Amino acid sequence: xxxxxxxxxxxxxxxxxxxxxxxxxxxxxxxxxxxxxxxxxxxxxxxxxxxxxxxxxxxxxxxxxxxxxxxxxxxxxxxxxxxxxxxxxxx
Amino acid sequence: xxxxxxxxxxxxxxxxxxxxxxxxxxxxxxxxxxxxxxxxxxxxxxxxxxxxxxxxxxxxxxxxxxxxxxxxxxxxxxxxxxxxxxxxxxxxxxxxxxxxxxxxxxxxxxxxxxxxxxxxxxxxxxxxxxxxxxxxxxxxxxxxxxxxxxxxxxxxxxxxxxxxxxxxxxxxxxxxxxxxxxxxxxxxxxxxxxxxxxxxxxxxxxxxxxxxxxxxxxxxxxxxxxxxxxxxxxxxxxxxxxxxxxxxxxxxxxxxxxxxxxxxxxxxxxxxxxxxxxxxxxxxxxxxxxxxxxxxxxxxxxxxxxxxxxxxxxxxxxxxxxxxxxxxxxxxxxxxxxxxxxxxxxxxxxxxxxxxxxxxxxxxxxxxxxxxxxxxxxxxxxxxxxxxxxxxxxxxxxxxxxxxxxxxxxxxxxxxxxxxxxxxxxxxxxxxxxxxxxxxxxxxxxxxxxxxxxxxxxxxxxxxxxxxxxxxxxxxxxxxxxxxxxxxxxxxxxxxxxxxxxxxxxxxxxxxxxxxxxxxxxxxxxxxxxxxxxxxxxxxxxxxxxxxxxxxxxxxxxxxxxxxxxxxxxxxxxxxxxxxxxxxxxxxxxxxxxxxxxxxxxxxxxxxxxxxxxxxx
Numbered sequence: 202x203x204x205x206x207x208x209x210x211x212x213x214x215x216x217x218x219x220x221x222x223x224x225x226x227x228x229x230x231x232x233x234x235x236x237x238x239x240x241x242x243x244x245x246x247x248x249x250x251x252x253x254x255x256x257x258x259x260x261x262x263x264x265x266x267x268x269x270x271x272x273x274x275x276x277x278x279x280x281x282x283x284x285x286x287x288x289x290x291x292x
Numbered sequence: 293x294x295x296x297x298x299x300x301x302x303x304x305x306x307x308x309x310x311x312x313x314x315x316x317x318x319x320x321x322x323x324x325x326x327x328x329x330x331x332x333x334x335x336x337x338x339x340x341x342x343x344x345x346x347x348x349x350x351x352x353x354x355x356x357x358x359x360x361x362x363x364x365x366x367x368x369x370x371x372x373x374x375x376x377x378x379x380x381x382x383x384x385x386x387x388x389x390x391x392x393x394x395x396x397x398x399x400x401x402x403x404x405x406x407x408x409x410x411x412x413x414x415x416x417x418x419x420x421x422x423x424x425x426x427x428x429x430x431x432x433x434x435x436x437x438x439x440x441x442x443x444x445x446x447x448x449x450x451x452x453x454x455x456x457x458x459x460x461x462x463x464x465x466x467x468x469x470x471x472x473x474x475x476x477x478x479x480x481x482x483x484x485x486x487x488x489x490x491x492x493x494x495x496x497x498x499x500x501x502x503x504x505x506x507x508x509x510x511x512x513x514x515x516x517x518x519x520x521x522x523x524x525x526x527x528x529x530x531x532x533x534x535x536x537x538x539x540x541x542x543x544x545x546x547x548x549x550x551x552x553x554x555x556x557x558x559x560x561x562x563x564x565x566x567x568x569x570x571x572x573x574x575x576x577x578x579x580x581x582x583x584x585x586x587x588x589x590x591x592x593x594x595x596x597x598x599x600x601x602x603x604x605x606x607x608x609x610x611x612x613x614x615x616x617x618x619x620x621x622x623x624x625x626x627x628x629x630x631x632x633x634x635x636x637x638x639x640x641x642x643x644x645x646x647x648x649x650x651x652x653x654x655x656x657x658x659x660x661x662x663x664x665x666x667x668x669x670x671x672x673x674x675x676x677x678x679x680x681x682x683x684x685x686x687x688x689x690x691x692x693x694x695x696x697x698x699x700x701x702x703x704x705x706x707x708x709x710x711x712x713x714x715x716x717x718x719x720x721x722x723x724x725x726x727x728x729x730x731x732x733x734x735x736x737x738x739x740x741x742x743x744x745x746x747x748x749x750x751x752x753x754x755x756x757x758x759x760x761x762x763x764x765x766x767x768x769x770x771x772x773x774x775x776x777x778x779x780x781x782x783x784x785x786x787x788x789x790x791x792x793x794x795x796x797x798x799x800x801x802x803x804x805x806x807x808x809x810x811x812x813x814x815x816x817x818x819x820x821x822x823x824x825x826x827x828x829x830x831x832x833x834x835x836x837x838x839x840x841x842x843x844x845x846x847x848x849x850x851x852x853x854x855x856x857x858x859x860x861x862x863x864x865x866x867x868x869x870x871x872x873x874x875x876x877x878x879x880x881x882x883x884x885x886x887x888x889x890x891x892x893x894x895x896x897x898x899x900x901x902x903x904x905x906x907x908x909x
Contacts, residue, residue: 238360238643239720244479245355246724247395257505258512260610267609267619267721269512273394274423276508276725278606278619283720 212291216254217268217284224255225289234286243283247272254289297346297465298379299338299458302371302403303387304396305353306599306726308415310334312387312445313350314735316455321738332637340459341452349381352640356479357402361643371406382465383458384410390420390427390442391727393493397486398479404436407472409461412440413454418447419727423504425497432493446732504727511600517607528591529695532584539583544836547576566763569826574759574819579751580836581668581815582744585661588630589743590736597731601626602723609721615703616710618642618721621651625702628658630743632868635660636875647719650709652872653885656863657702659695661747665815666859667694669836673843674852690856697860701892713884750813754866758809758816759823766827778802778828797894798854798901800847807864814864850904857900861893 219225227250232240248254248270257276258269266281301309313321317336334350351370352363359365366375373380386403388396404410414429433440439457443450477485511517551572558564595601601623609619620642628635635655642648659667675687710716765783778784778801787805794804802824810817818839825842843852863869863886872882 236717236720239722241358241360242355242643242722245358245398246722247398247483249480249483258508258514258606260514261518261607262610263514264610266613267606269508269606269725274392275395278602278609278721278723278725280609280613280721283722 213288214291215285216256216270216287216289217265217281219256219289219291221256221259224253224292226292227252227254227287228290229288231286231288235283239283243279246275246277248277248279248283248287253292256284297383297462298381299346299348299383299385299462300371300381301348301350301385301387302367303353304355304389304392304399306724307353307387307389307392307396308445309350309353309387311732311735312413312415312443313348314738315445315448315451317348338455338458340462341456342459344459346382346458346462348385354399356399362640371403371408380408382409383461384408385454385458386410386412386438387415388412390414390417391423391425393427393432394486394490397489398482400436401477401482401485404438405474405476407474409465410438411454411457411461412436412438413445413450414440414442415445417442418444418449419729426495428493428495432489435489435492446729446735507728508603508725511603512606517603521604521607528588529692531591532587536583536587540580543580543582544576547572547580550576562767565767565827566760569823570760570763571756573822573826574763574816575751575756579748581661581665582747584664585630585747586740586744588661589740592627592630593736593739594731595626597729597735599726599728602725605721605723606725613718613721615706616718617647617650617706618644618719620721620723621647624651624655625658628655628660631660631662631747632656632658632865633746633871634743636868636871639875644716644719646710646714646716649876649881650706650714652875653709653714653881653888654702654706656865656868656885656889657698657705657861659698659860660814660865662814662865663694663859665818667691667856669818669821669839670843670847670852670856673840674847674849694856694860697857697896701861705888705892750867754812755816755819758812759819762809762816762820763823763827766824776828778824781827783808783824797858797898798848798851798905799858799897800851802846803851803855807862810864812866814859814862817859817864849909850901853904853909854897854901858893858897861889861896863889863893 213228216225216227227248230243230248230250235243243249252272255271256268257271260266260268267278268281268284269276269278270284271277301313303309313334313336316338321334321336336348336350337345338348339345351367354364354367356364357368357372359368369375370378371380371384384403384406386400388400400412412432414427414432417427420427427442429440429442439461441450441454441457443454445451511520551568554564554567554572558567592601595604604626605619605622607619608622612618612621621639623641624635624638626635627638632655635658636652639648639651639655642651671687671690675690678686680686680689762783765786766777766781768782769780771777771780776784783805784801786808787801790808791799791801791804794807799807802821805824806817806820809820821843822836822839825839829842847855869882869886872885873879876882
């Protein structure tokens with residue numbers, strides 16, 4: 202995990218802890234925490250190191266699962282376990 | 293090479309491929325299955341400007357050739373020419389969502405790298421504009437090195453230009469049949485290139501996505517979203533019954549009219565009996581349910597076309613997770629309310645094999661439309677048409693309870709299976725939520741027609757054949773005066789033998805008899821009962837009304853309830869078993885499915901019968 206001084210806020214957190222609507226950049230992903238097939242799919246959808254993302258929606262009935270994240274102009278539903286494996290730096 | 297020339301539509305899911313396919317081929321399409329897998333092979337004829345025709349196939353949407361789900365594997369194998377019995381397409385028609393360029397260009401590069409003649413359809417440019425994007429197709433074409441045609445499939449814009457581009461690419465393919473692969477990039481390289489190409493092609497952009505985001509703020513709201521979905525589902529099931537009634541009545545009147553016509557035109561005798569008691573009573577009793585099936589599918593297709601279906605999966609994910617499944621299983625299961633066959637086929641988008649298998653195994657528990665004839669007739673016959681709690685009818689309530697019994701049963705079975713035979717790591721949920729879109733009537737109509745046709749074909753083949761065979765078994769040998777036709781007939785003897793096993797759970801002999809042909813399809817049970825009572829009473833008027841009266845006078849309430857409980861679980865549908873076999877590559881799982889469902893059916897019919905008897909119903 203490295204801090205980027207250029208644009209970010211300097212903060213580092215897991216994606217699942219990011220507040221709704223706040224933009225962030227994925228700095229690292231713990232791919233070992235994600236099943237190989239799911240890792241492939243997440244990468245194919247563009248959820249990978251360097252991607253800019255934000256949480257659009259979270260949970261139903263007060264739960265924290267699933268999560269809808271924005272990547273580019275796409276909205277992607279993932280589970281909290283996936284988001285917890287991604288380290289982000291909020292903008 | 294004399295095989296028909298072929299072009300294939302490829303692209304990410306939600307790029308609008310199917311709409312483009314419908315727009316290009318119109319009604320000239322053929323849906324079959326790829327050999328060995330149940331992924332639908334959608335093919336149609338595309339007429340080129342020269343009048344020449346080529347085959348256009350619509351391949352399942354993919355995010356990459358690094359396939360993870362069965363349908364993506366079909367796309368990968370087919371475009372690489374590795375699919376058995378199917379040559380690689382001569383021309384690739386790459387469909388890109390203009391508003392999602394950066395994402396869609398990643399897979400696009402993978403397709404272009406193959407080095408086959410490729411044409412890009414820059415689709416949904418109107419929605420991109422609505423989102424504040426202005427694109428430069430020429431810059432995109434230059435960067436990709438292939439022709440780019442802006443299209444709006446749902447408004448039929450750019451189709452002539454696209455067809456012309458396909459024709460010229462096809463001519464190139466004729467002249468030079470070799471692929472000219474380009475250097476292979478890694479995923480990060482491709483993603484970087486995609487970003488740069490998209491940047492070069494986007495002339496201006498603003499980030500107004502108000503409609504889309506605004507709708508999601510309501511429909512995916514943690515507290516508002518679920519009630520909205522449940523309300524919608526409630527409306528759908530209400531509509532299936534309320535709206536279908538006039539059409540069903542019309543069809544029934546038509547059957548009565550037909551029977552009357554036959555009665556006057558055909559001299560009395562065995563042939564007339566065959567037509568009225570066998571064909572019209574049997575097949576007519578099933579076709580009556582076409583309106584309900586069409587209405588249910590209309591809603592499902594609409595949910596898919598608007599993009600709401602993925603939101604429904606999002607909302608249902610948490611609930612499905614509690615039984616070890618994911619929101620992805622919701623879509624096949626909802627389709628299974630119409631018919632388990634498209635439902636089981638829709639499981640192909642589930643990447644996790646155990647997850648998929650579990651969904652296949654519980655899909656037959658969703659109350660499919662084939663059960664409606666059975667439920668409808670029996671409920672109308674034995675449940676009084678009275679109101680409880682104001683406007684809610686008791687008959688509707690019983691029907692609702694049967695649906696709930698199926699759903700609860702499915703959830704419990706999923707929970708048990710995920711801890712035993714399909715145990716494995718908890719499945720994840722990763723799914724793109726496509727942008728909202730207004731569906732085009734034509735696309736809905738084509739989809740609906742295809743579903744209705746499948747149903748009618750079943751009525752005309754399996755159900756017709758089963759009805760005819762049953763009528764013959766019921767009619768011969770002929771009874772002497774004073775004897776009951778049912779007792780004397782071959783079918784009656786079979787039923788008597790089987791009845792030993794079904795008597796303890798309250799089934800009478802006609803019900804037992806109905807179960808045999810209903811193995812072909814559940815709705816045949818109604819046709820079978822209709823034919824049985826028609827032969828037995830020599831009743832010429834073959835209406836559902838007559839059948840209801842027979843049931844009302846001959847069945848006790850516990851017996852009728854046991855019959856309903858049986859059909860909540862019983863896997864009586866040859867087509868479903870066949871699809872499950874094809875889908876799971878063997879007999880192991882379909883046999884397991886049959887065994888566990890029949891066991892559940894027997895036990896629950898028994899419990900229902902004994903409980904109802906004990907309560908003095």
